[in-house]
Amino acid sequence: MTEIRPLVEEELDLLKYLPFSHPDTHRRRFGLQKRGKLVFLIAWQSRIPVGQVLLQWQGGDNAAIQPKPRPYPEIASLFVAPEYRLKGIATQLIDTAEAIARQRGYTHIGLCVATDNGSARSLYKRLQYKDAGRGEYRARGISINRDGSQQTWEEIRIYLTKALHQPECWTS
Helix, strand or coil: EEEEEEEHHHHHHHHHHHCCHHHHHHHHHHHHHHCCEEEEEEEEECCCEEEEEEEEEECCCCCCCCCCCCCEEEEEEECCCCCHHCCCCCHHHHHHHHHHHCCCCCEEEEEEEEECHHHHHHHHHHHHEECCCCCCCEEEEEEEEECCCCCEEEEEEEEEECCCCCCHHHHC
């Protein structure tokens, strides 16, 4: 069974099981969560982290790659370990992020996706995300690998949005 919940400080060292990102990246993101800038959701199988997603309230934890101001909270850095893919964990992570945004009163949510990431685009289409009409843009940056080395990356992205409908039991 997979449990999705925000990361707590005592679990930071357990993220070493995720096969990407330097521990400093996790600590930085956890610090942003403590300051209320985002929610750092982790998918757990027992005490093993198998996936993650960020729910960012102000559209990104890396201002250098923002194409334009984003009007909605944003889902970012969705990752599920390869051996746990195609088991619904990415959908659970997104559903949880959407529920948190809805609880905070947001009516829409957004995300960026690389135009050549067919599997992610299929997932988002199935979950009713639609092109926001902002066009393609180039994103680039530097990531820090687990061993501390740096790697530059670049991709063409599009911005997708979704209306967050209140569950029927919430309406009168």
